[in-house]
Amino acid sequence: MARVKEPDTAARVPAGRDLSIDFVRAICLPIVVVLHALQMGIGGDPLETFNALDGYPPLATVTWGGMIMPMFFIAGGFAGLITWRRIRERQGSASDYIRTRTLRLLRPTLLAVAATGALLAVFAVFGADDGFLGGFAHRLAEPLWFIVVYLALTAAVPAMAWLYERHRWSTFAGLAAGAVVVDVVVRLTGWPIGYLNWAFIWLFVQSLGFLVLDGWLAKRPLWWHVLVIACSYAGIGALVVFAGYSGDMLGNLNPPTLVILLLGFAQASILTLLQPAFRRLMQIQGVLVGIGALGIYGFVIYLWHTFAMGLVAGVQQAVGLPFPEPLSSGWWITRPFWILAVAAVVVLCCVVVPKLEGILWREPEGSVSIWLAWIMTVVGSIGVGVVLLFGYVPFWQTAAGLALMTMACVALELNFRSRKVE
Template sequence: MTQQNRTDPRAAKLARRDLVVDLARVWCILLVVVVHLLMIGVGLDASGAVVVSRPLEAQPWFAAATWFGQVMPLFFALGGFTAITAWKSLRKRGGDAWDFVRGRTLRLAAPALPLFVFFTLAIGGATLAGVDRELVDTVATGAGTPLWFLAAYLLAQSLTPVLAHLHERSRWLTLAGLALGAVAVDAARIVTGIDEIGLVNLVFVWAFVQQLGFWYADGWFRRRTAPQLVAIAAVAYLLVWLVVDAGWYSPDMLVNLNPPTVPLALLGIAQIALLTLVAQPLMALMRVRAMQAIVFTVGSRAMTIYLWHLPVIIAVAGLTLLIPSAAPEPASPAWWWSRPVVFVAVLAAVWAISLPLARFEQVSVAIPEGRRRPSAGAVVAAAAAAFVPAFLVLQFGLDLVLAFVGVVLFAAALALDRARAARTAA
């Protein structure tokens, strides 16, 4: 560390961070917003009738584009990097697995609670107001689409202490075991035709991709040469093409998302290799103060942006119908040209929402002096309570009942994970 870093707290803090990871995480979040913005088409045709469509998915190149635009594997790999980094830091401070799971649960459950409160009030209010039931169900289901992430991410992150231990003992065997588990689950799903079997890959696929983040943190990918990284990505994409061409999977990687499938694990390999390949120019970009400001600003609200962007997109689309000439017919040239303006409007609205919600995203996991951590049983129960509502939405779609269940269970998770009064000696 230089003398300047020792005297400049900001420089010292930046020196401890992987700025490429910060940039990539923000890129993933913003790309998800863009994709959803282009998938939801609401406007008026020449006769003034309301048209609802999915313009992006109607493009002939859409399926091929998802091989690069489906960035959730990369996001989980980056989450693996931050998870193992945080786990190692926690262990050095004397923390254990229960402290880690508690922290991860709090940081996912706290931002999710106000969203489920909003859904309960919005769906309940629309129902009481007599809004068409089919319309309410369609909008609620669409708005709840991204919530699968809460269940999958919490599950993968909660397994970090165990998987980090296995990684330290035998990283190749651990990765191979997760890969074989994912293949076995997909094979059982394909042979039996029972899609629900694929839900087991919430563990194997996402834990495999998260494990790639462990390897990235170890420097394994950075020790590979540029030709090696290109070869790794090329082989991964070749394997994706082979399993798709065999008819086992859809060529649309969004279809392969829930339940998660082996192609996503292969995409994760390709994406982390390609990220490493361009890490140097990205690092140079992150030395620019303006870029750091953008990345850290968006990154500080990443969970709020992810959770709230789709309801905001739907709300903005509805509002444009009330403004003359603001809702061109979906997929028309005017509609495509209007997307950048709508994107800015959505981000501005989400940012405004994030201001009062910042305290939920920045919830403290520290145990105050004179208090103690909840028991291991309470930590496990809290993680389960936070997992269940998102998993149910993944399976059945969002409705009023599940929105209310989410409020109850996320509130219960936060209560179970709160610091307890210290035990007094008898």
């Protein structure tokens, strides 16, 4: 494959951009989408939906290396801190950052949620069984957890950057201690406070991305990274064997446990060791173009792949194609066709959705108060959370979630002062 010429590369890639992070984010995305597609189990008479891979032993083994959500958040911390520092250099404020990032996450989510809700309403109109529809709606809503968490983490970047720059190690220690306390309390008492680790653990992992950005990890010797990786996985093994944690990394994800924190440690070092190789790969034109396309359409792919699964399943029902028993030989034989059909719809969405977004939205001008930025981020997150918890059905609850998301977007778009942020 031909290599990119230096002038072309300079013209296409912004100065100072670390393409290894683009590579990681782009490669992780198809893994997540394919996993969700394989997890979508539909079968029985009457039809019902379930996690087709739940309890599937080979998957548990694969997740020790293939559960890449910590890598997503590490890369997100890397990119978020870059964006925040650039805004500060232009004399921008925390409210400018939070407002911009929230709108860029929330507006596409609003459109995707509305489309998926409308698709499920069509299912209901054409007589879909209530039990099937409710279960299917919940399955399609599950990936929205990432949007809720990412909205919160994005809004926290200015504050976390301040702590990172002034109290770096005490911040890491405090977050890790909080995660330990939550896990211990949950295991000893059964109190339902595990969801606090959505903050402690993911903020910790996101802050590892700050260390990657500043080159602190890259300055550590090879033996240091090997030791960190070995100790992290040894710690995970100990938690699984002696403390009763799930041996399936997906079972430690929502809410996240100390297993995910240790996995974040390991993946930060793995990313650091592989960055030079990823940068070399990104000098190959075909790789650069492919990764660039995944980067441009990445959020569309993530938000709309559940809509695509819903549409493909609906068409399959409409034309009378059977749903093979999950994990049967017929099911495995048809999975490539199922994934290709979902991918085809996603590609169509990548063509249509950005054009629709360009018609519907404009870039906001001026600025908003920090309080409005924070409050509307919370309101928008609650709106997504409503759909996540109730799974699109009943539809009035989805309408309530959409209303909250819309209110947040409108408030962030229209409430601005006269100063324009360059």
